Amino acid sequence: MRSKSSKRPDSAPAGDPLTDMLRGLRLDGVEYGRFQMKEPWGLSFPTQDAARFHFVAGRGCWLLTPAKAWIRLEPGDAVLLPRGSEHVLASDRDVPTIPFCRCTFQQVCEKVFETSGGGAGEQTLLFSGSMTFNVDRLHPLLKMMPELMQVCEFASDEPSIPDLLKTMAHEVALDRVGAGGILARLADVVAASLIRTWVERGCGDASGWIAAARDPDIGRVLAAIHLNPSENWTLESLAALMRGSRSAFAERFTRVVGETPARYVAQVRMHHARQWLTRDKVRISVVAQRLGYDSEASFSRAFKRVIGVPPSHFRSGEAEGQDAATRISAATQ
DSSP, rough: OSSSSOOOOOOOOOOOHHHHHHOOEEEEEEEEEEEESSSSSSEOOOOSSSEEEEEEEOEEEEOOOOTTTTEEEEEEEEEEEEEEEOEEEESSSSSSSSGGGGOOOOOOTTTTEEEEEEOSSSSEEEEEEEEESSSSSHHHHHHOOOOOOGGTTTTTTTTHHHHHHHHHHHHHOOOOOTTHHHHHHHHHHHHHHHHHHHHHHOSSSSSHHHHHHHHHHHHHHHHHHHHHHHHHHOOHHHHHHHTHHHHHHHHHHHEEEEEEOOOOHHHHHHHHHHHHHTTTTHHHHHHHHTTSSSOHHHHHHHHHHHHEEEEHHTTTHHHHHHTTHHHHHHOOO
């Protein structure tokens, strides 16, 4: 059982709900690689918890999407895979591929590495990276996003993106001192711009988080949940944020979001708990106390209901070790 010690906030978060919720989604860590690949070449990227970003400079290439469809990427194109889904980059669709982690990387600067490979043909320059958000890929915020975001779909709505990509291409071509760090910062901005534009456009299904964020009352509730996941949220306290009755709030929330208030709160809280366990190495007992549970056992039962495995699974290091094997830094060891 949850304890009753937490105090309910007196008011909802100030400002636009979209801004409030996006404020809770930020990059915690990045690792980038500059690939100089000569035709023929093919690289496979396995599923990982971190988001994956690719920018194509020089010659174009092909991308095998998570949906198993081949699409052409031209010079200046960028793609973001928010949940780090499995995909392939190749000089042509019939070229054999190797796992990208088999490449030999040399460090350019902190968190930026470079490699070369392939055959003896024309060269393609790629700038790719792993982006670790402060929430994992199963968090409700990231689950709402598409598997793949292409910059060409958003450039008209985000005028700054083409200029950012031109600057990235310039930095890749010059290979000057400090270029790696500048490229990393530019990639951060491009990724954030892609996400922001997708949210503002309400791309995809007009339900769930996006529809809720555009509903001022429900958006205010979601912003409060995401900004304060440790709060002892009850149906009464959430309804008070919407300034409505419990029954009216519960019906409206479920209709707009697609989940009951209790289930949505549980998902957000347990995904935060998973981050605390894996990223911050917090003890299970401390996480249980932080979330207001009376005992470690009651927290563990709630965690397993939402995540599917007990919290001890994430304290064993197994899941973290599997994800780490796919990161660029692992290839440099």
